[in-house]
Amino acid sequence: MADPLKTPTPRVADAPRTPTVVVDGVHVTYTVNGGPADGRGAATAALSRMLRRGRTAPAGRRVHAVKGVSFVAYRGEAIGLIGSNGSGKSTLLKAIAGLQPVERGQVHTMGQPSLLGVNAALMSDLTGERNVILGGLAMGMSRAEVRERYDEIVDFSGINEKHDAISLPMRTYSSGMGARLRFAIAAAKSHDVLLIDEALATGDARFRRRSQRRIDELRAEAGTVFLVSHSNSTITETCERALWLESGTLRMDGPAKEVVAAYEEFTATGAGPGTGPGA
Incomplete structure (x- = not known):
């Protein structure tokens, strides 16, 4: 019979997790100057800019790249970011790193990402x-x-x-x-927080294996890793959690295999991927 006066040893699963990144209702916008806002190609737009020298340049195109995204990342996690081209993945990483101003909402980080x-x-x-x-x-x-x-x-x-x-x-x-x-x-x-944008997509299979092993080591050293990749297999092999961004909004946050499966079903229907800035 268990001793009722003895304090039970807490299970590892019950141990409190340490937040490393808190993203709270973040909106990110920026202006693309000289883009084909009127439907012209890039070459035509560049020629028009040359002909307009000495005149007042028109206002650029405003891009709302990240729209009200919220989540909490914890120490020891490897989190993949997936989504169509232009969904805001790279922009969100820059905001977490403090390299992209946030228009609304807040980003809190432990240490310097x-x-x-x-x-x-x-x-x-x-x-x-x-x-x-x-x-x-x-x-x-x-x-x-x-x-x-x-x-x-x-x-x-x-x-x-x-x-x-x-x-x-x-x-x-x-x-x-x-x-x-x-x-x-x-x-x-x-690193307390390491943000990787498409790094594992470069190099041969041997380098990718080395990279994945090093990410596992970084996680074991109590860091948090974010990985943006267009390779769904890389996400499922490297990360246990994934965030799916689509058109700047957080569509799904959960186990990597489940999120990737939902995203693949979405793209198979022809709904994505899209194109544009804010990848």
């Missing part, structure tokens, strides 16, 4: 080696930490597998090589 490819902004005229050092410093690592992790970063990126690319200027890299190096730099440091 790191948006992959922005925090580790690389310089095209510098070598990959110099960019690893500067990128590591930009991510908040000390010079000693950068030196200690340098070989690990380069090996993880895989850009030296065929030739000594790390000693070449970044402008000689393919877009995939640059994206892999950015990911390697960002993943070398633990």
Whole structure:
């Protein structure tokens, strides 16, 4: 018989979760200047701008990219963001990172979120080696930490597998090589909140496997990971939770497999995907 005076040991499942990101009724709008607001193509619009030099430029097109989105993310979660092109996924990540002003609502974060490819902004005229050092410093690592992790970063990126690319200027890299190096730099440091936009879509299957393993490690280190990807299999393999944005609104929030299945059914009916800014 159990001792009624003995305090039962709480189950792990009952332990309180720690919020890392709170998005409360967020609206994000911005203006697209020079866009084909009147239905003309981009080339025609550019020619019109050249002919209008010296005149007052017309007002740009206002885009309401995120519309009243609310959710709470917790420590240890990996959350995928899915939705049609122009649904507001990338814009929402920028708002969480503090890089995109919020018109209404609030974003609360624990620590400074790191948006992959922005925090580790690389310089095209510098070598990959110099960019690893500067990128590591930009991510908040000390010079000693950068030196200690340098070989690990380069090996993880895989850009030296065929030739000594790390000693070449970044402008000689393919877009995939640059994206892999950015990911390697960002993943070398633990983050309270790491935001990844399409990083895993770049590179071969071996690099994607390495990336997924590193995301699992970041989660084990008590961080929170957000991942935007057009690959539904990447979302279900990497994340246990998913947010589905459509036309700027949060359509569904739940287990990744269930949300992806609902989204795939939606796109199969011909209702999506769409196009436009605010992806």
